[in-house]
Amino acid sequence: QVQLVESGGGLVQAGGSLRLSCFASGRTFSTLIMGWFRQAPGKEREFVGTVTWNNGRTAYADSVKGRFTSYRDFAKKTVYLQMNNLKPAVTAVYYCAGQRQNPNKSTMRSDLYDYWGQGTQVTVSS
Secondary structure, eight states, X not given: OOEEEEEOOEEEETTOOEEEEEEEESTTGGGEEEEEEEEOTTSOOEEEEEEETTTOOEEEOTTTTTTEEEEEETTTTEEEEEEOSOOGGXXXXXXXXXXXXXXXXXXXXXXXXXXXXXXXEEEEEO
């Protein structure tokens, strides 16, 4: 079993930055693809990006490319989402998630992830 614990959300002014952390525990965490999603009130959960433990390969939604960066620290069992130049429109609850690797599974679909963090609120004020 894998557990994911997030931290780092908060209130920030437009143009500011935040870094989210997701600590992973459990015997098999390093075999997972780690995803980031967000959900604003009244909206569906939205894909943000992914990062892999083994080689740190990343992928991002077009809406965050150039502003969000995900990376991992294997020794700390933690993946991060660095968010820069934040805009009020990205206000949401942010989740990290883990998916057992399977080349036939999309990493952009939240319903295909196996483990979830508790979520952390990110609020960007104008």
